[in-house]
Amino acid sequence: MIETLLENFTPENNITIWLVAAFVIAFFVAYQTFPTILYVAKEKHLMDEPDSRSVHSDKTPTLGGIGIFVGLIVVMTIIGAFLNTKVLLLIMGGLTILFFLGLKDDLTVLSAGKKFMGQLLAAGLLIVFTNTRIIGFSMIMEIDILPYWISIIFTLFVYILIINAYNLIDGVDGLAGTIALCVSGIFVYLFVNAHELSLATIAIALCGCLLAFLRLNFSSRNKIFMGDTGSMIVGFLLAFFTISFINMAQLDGSSPYFRASPALAFALLFYPLMDTLRIFFLRIVVHKTSPFKADKNHVHHRFLRSGYSHLMTTILISGINVVIIGIAFNLLHLNLNTQIILLLLYGSVLYVLPFLIKKIH
Template identity: 55%
Template sequence: MVKELLENFVPQDHIGWLILIAILISFCVSSTSFPAIINVAKSKNLMDFSGGRSSHSGSVPNLGGIGIYLGIVVTLTTIGAVLDTKILLLILGGVTLLFFLGLKDDILILSPRKKFTGQLLAAGLLILFTNTRIASLSGILEIYIMPYWVSVMFTLFVYILIINAFNLIDGIDGLAGTLALMAVVAFAYVFYRYRDISMVVLAASIIGALVPFLFLNFSTRNKMFLGDTGSMILGFLIAVLAIRFINTSELSSNALYSNSSPILVLAFLFFPLLDTLRIFFIRLVIHKKSPFVADRNHLHHRFLFLGFSHRQTTAIIVVTNCILIGITFMFKNWDINWQLAILLVSGTILYSLYFLYNWLKGGRKTLGA
């Protein structure tokens, strides 16, 4: 009977139930695992201690990525049987590889070279075995179909960029997790429009795992951090969603977002990418040091210096990025180069408001003196 049900099951006819079940399973697994993870972290002293460039006080467990990993993996292995098993298994393989690399880094510290190698391997497996890659830029700067190896190398670059962008912005309470949640919800929407059930369920499993984590991340009593485990997993999965979305949109000129998918991806991930490129410029060009040497030059640190709390900073950044996404959707049918120009101009203006605020605040102080 079960075999007959599975053989006759059509996921597209039950997408609402699949989303709900995926969120519930992931939420339940993650929320029930977090207390145990916190207890183990405290008993084994696996904590993130304040000091140096840290923006928090006291000691906090930094193994939140374990609960997120468990929620996503259990969800995909239970529901995945009726979906695109091949790509989900490869995604789980890549996530598991990054999970163990991140876990080792959170506990013992791992060299950047080993993390970079693991990221390349996880991304390379998906690209080669599923051929899910960015084959063109949809006419951005008149770039259309790219040669195969150029496409593969560019897709690998995008994976590494997104993974490390989420790793770098994980500096204050809720920022990386809330930005990830915002991006995943946006991807869930566009994949729902495409009826790509496997990706919608993947997005739902991430949402279900992130919600209980964010509750703890914002908490003052049982606080928990993502750690490198969580930030790398989230960055990798969001990169998977981004590249799959662009790839799906490129397959047909009649696809709903065929003329805007790269721009929408940039909008969904604008702040992590902007802050990462900004930080790399400051470290390489201005300070003449390795881009992987930690400092307090991130935009969220600038907000903290102005007196904003962690929650206020996260809210301002996420709301700003949501506004940018809304603007991008408004112009999604325009010429793609105009879309890019509007995105860059509006994004620059929105994220420059901080500097304007800082300048006005400084000016008022000077006048008051």
């Protein structure tokens, strides 16, 4: 009976059941994994020690990325046989590389150079062996198709940018997880519409893992951080989703996102990219220091200093990012350069509003 069911079952004809199953498996596995991680972290004293940059006063486990990784790998292993196994295996390879690099960084210390090389290796595997890359600028500043090697190098740059931009916003309870949850949910919608079930499955599995993680990340008694392990693998997947979406749109002239995919991708990740650009500007131009020197000048730090709680900061930043994405979807008919200029304008204004409202009150 089971053999007959497996032979006749096709995910494409049962998309809703398939995606719900992937979500439930990922959530359940991660949900059951986190208590064990908490127990081991506390017993072995694998905790984050608060320092001058911390916004927490208590020691907290930083191994939440393990639960996210396990949930993703279990989903891809169990249901991978039905999908594009080449893509899944390469993603699993990239995730594994970053998982062990992040774990070493969370447990001891890993140099920025080694992390950078690991990120390049993980991204390079996917770019070269799946040929998933940004093939052009879609006429941004009148630039269309890029030469192959420039396309490779630019795509690698985008991977590194997104992975590290995502890592930089992991400074407030729930913020990184909530942003990734919202963005991954939208990618599920985009990939289903593009008939890319393998990518939709990974995206919804990530949603399940993140939802299980956020339960503890918001907790006051059993709090856990995703750490570098989590931020690198989640950032890597968000970068892969972004580049895959742009690549699919650029190769499909009938796609509604054919010319608009770069603007929509920028909107999806507006907060981490905007915050990274802003923090680098402050460090290099204003403070005359290294762009990689950690400080407390991120937008989420400004929210906290203005009197917003961790929860309110996360709600406001995530909510604004969702509004920005909603506006971007409604501007797809405009010229791409116009979309990007407007995005920079209304995105910046929306993130200034909470501070103006706070001053008025």
